Amino acid sequence: MVFRHVPPFRLRPLLGLLLLASSAAFSATNGDFYHDVSRLNRVLLEIDRRYVEEIGSRDMTDAAIDGLRGVLDPHTAVFAPKDYSDLKVSTDGEFGGLGITIAIRDRVLTIISPLEGTPASRAGLQAGDRILSIDGKSTKGITADGAVEKLRGKVGTEVELEIAREGMPETMKVRLTRDRIQIHSVPYFGMLDKETGYVKVITFAKKTAEDLAAAIEELKGKGMKKLVLDLRHNPGGLLEQAVEVSSLFLEEGSLIVSTRGRTEQTESRSEAAPRLDKDVPMVVLVNAGSASAAEIVSGALQDWDRAVVMGDTTFGKGSVQTIFPLDNDGFALKLTTAFYYLPMGRCINRPENGVRGRGRADDDEEDETPADSAKADTAKADKQLFHTAAGRETTGGGGIVPDVVVESDTINAMQLLLERHTMFFKFAVHYRPELEKRKVRINENWKVPDDVVKAFREFVAADTAFAKSKTLSESSLDYFEEVLARELSWERDSIAARPQLKESLAKLRAALDERDKASLARDADFLREGIKRELIGAFLGEKARTAYALKGDRQVQAALRLLNDEKAFRKLLAPAPAAETKNTKAQEK
Numbered sequence: 001m002v003f004r005h006v007p008p009f010r011l012r013p014l015l016g017l018l019l020l021a022s023s024a025a026f027s028a029t030n031g032d033f034y035h036d037v038s039r040l041n042r043v044l045l046e047i048d049r050r051y052v053e054e055i056g057s058r059d060m061t062d063a064a065i066d067g068l069r070g071v072l073d074p075h076t077a078v079f080a081p082k083d084y085s086d087l088k089v090s091t092d093g094e095f096g097g098l099g100i101t102i103a104i105r106d107r108v109l110t111i112i113s114p115l116e117g118t119p120a121s122r123a124g125l126q127a128g129d130r131i132l133s134i135d136g137k138s139t140k141g142i143t144a145d146g147a148v149e150k151l152r153g154k155v156g157t158e159v160e161l162e163i164a165r166e167g168m169p170e171t172m173k174v175r176l177t178r179d180r181i182q183i184h185s186v187p188y189f190g191m192l193d194k195e196t197g198y199v200k201v202i203t204f205a206k207k208t209a210e211d212l213a214a215a216i217e218e219l220k221g222k223g224m225k226k227l228v229l230d231l232r233h234n235p236g237g238l239l240e241q242a243v244e245v246s247s248l249f250l251e252e253g254s255l256i257v258s259t260r261g262r263t264e265q266t267e268s269r270s271e272a273a274p275r276l277d278k279d280v281p282m283v284v285l286v287n288a289g290s291a292s293a294a295e296i297v298s299g300a301l302q303d304w305d306r307a308v309v310m311g312d313t314t315f316g317k318g319s320v321q322t323i324f325p326l327d328n329d330g331f332a333l334k335l336t337t338a339f340y341y342l343p344m345g346r347c348i349n350r351p352e353n354g355v356r357g358r359g360r361a362d363d364d365e366e367d368e369t370p371a372d373s374a375k376a377d378t379a380k381a382d383k384q385l386f387h388t389a390a391g392r393e394t395t396g397g398g399g400i401v402p403d404v405v406v407e408s409d410t411i412n413a414m415q416l417l418l419e420r421h422t423m424f425f426k427f428a429v430h431y432r433p434e435l436e437k438r439k440v441r442i443n444e445n446w447k448v449p450d451d452v453v454k455a456f457r458e459f460v461a462a463d464t465a466f467a468k469s470k471t472l473s474e475s476s477l478d479y480f481e482e483v484l485a486r487e488l489s490w491e492r493d494s495i496a497a498r499p500q501l502k503e504s505l506a507k508l509r510a511a512l513d514e515r516d517k518a519s520l521a522r523d524a525d526f527l528r529e530g531i532k533r534e535l536i537g538a539f540l541g542e543k544a545r546t547a548y549a550l551k552g553d554r555q556v557q558a559a560l561r562l563l564n565d566e567k568a569f570r571k572l573l574a575p576a577p578a579a580e581t582k583n584t585k586a587q588e589k
Contacts, residue, residue, distance in 0.1 A: 081330025204237030236292025261338030316399030318349030346396030391576030
């Protein structure tokens, strides 16, 4: 999410604001606004004077504001003092929470990405998971900021989430313990080989550009001649940091992003020489969890042909929220004020992330008509083709589409279950004392012996919580059996078929169970990788764990292969015939 702040200003409570609306200033600028607001003002005054019971002004204010949000967008909200304080902490400090970034998508509270090393990532929560309830209370109609308030809390306290995952017919409940979330914009950087550096950026907070610049300088000192910038699962953050990060790689004066709203149009350009020479080959990794500020950076580098963008299509959040402090009591308004546009003119905002109540209507209501010019603009952009500075084709309105699509690693049902229930992590904690007792030295050259793999299988078999967990197919079978039982109860002539159906279901369930056992017994290489990864983390720390995991990361390794093939890399960024001049002239104009 992109944030901007404006200086504080004084504002009275809502009743005072509505009275103020009757002034000549409002009347002179917008007669319709004056007329409509005066009607609301009269309603509130009559309630305050004549309603059968006394209603506090704070309650009426909150209710009126909540009603206004129904015609706005899911990113607009009014913060109480505590919420506003939490928002500021999230960009420069630390807080007690789960380590997930959330947004409203398709009318449902959705996880954009779990932050590495947090309770959410350890529990196996994934980008795209939908949160249906928090501590047993439905999230239907909730805002992203309202959800943040419920998810954050005192360190050590617990919260239960009901999660729906794509392709799973049943939901799952996950109980998490809140931990202190420290925001490190650049949690890891290092060398992938003798010439290729790697930097992971997980958010855009106040020191992101500074931390990234320091990482680049250190990598240059280690001989870096190529760079992989990893923006996967990066939900965004501060707009000015997106500009500063882009400036580290683009020529001075290069347009990075522009914003367009009803009351403002701005441009942001690089104001300094790049920290990385333009001849240093560069790949930017993105996925569906890359949003907002991360999309500004990847899109700007793509538009100027500075880097090859690789991975999966990004989230597509292209709106700017401006923070307006409302009074001296700590209240603030977070208001969507503009869309942002990339250097060559495209807006990457998906239509479902647009404005005017998107995602706040009831489930059985469909809004098929563009509500205003801003929404129509993003819908139109969804079908438009754009070109980079060198004339390569790009599209707008649907996130950043990579130059090279490389899907994430795929794993089978049992492997997914092991990762989701963090069985490798649990085993590493459990087995570490045994390895220490045997004085085993763990490093990236250590090979997992058969007896450790056997111990892992035994550990999994003895875990009662894991024994109760089910794969997607097993959950689907449960659902099918439930539906079938209901159907059979309605049909009197189906009694004869019941024994046969019951036997068939039992055989299928046994076959699935046998498949899972066979997978656990067969997939020794996968088990060794998971065991080694988590034991490296347990013995050598998170950075060593990350470095080892990158060796098996499909997208990182694809980026490394591309950077080591200079001819293929240059071909991807080669100017399109007769298009370079057109784009250059457009930018000069």
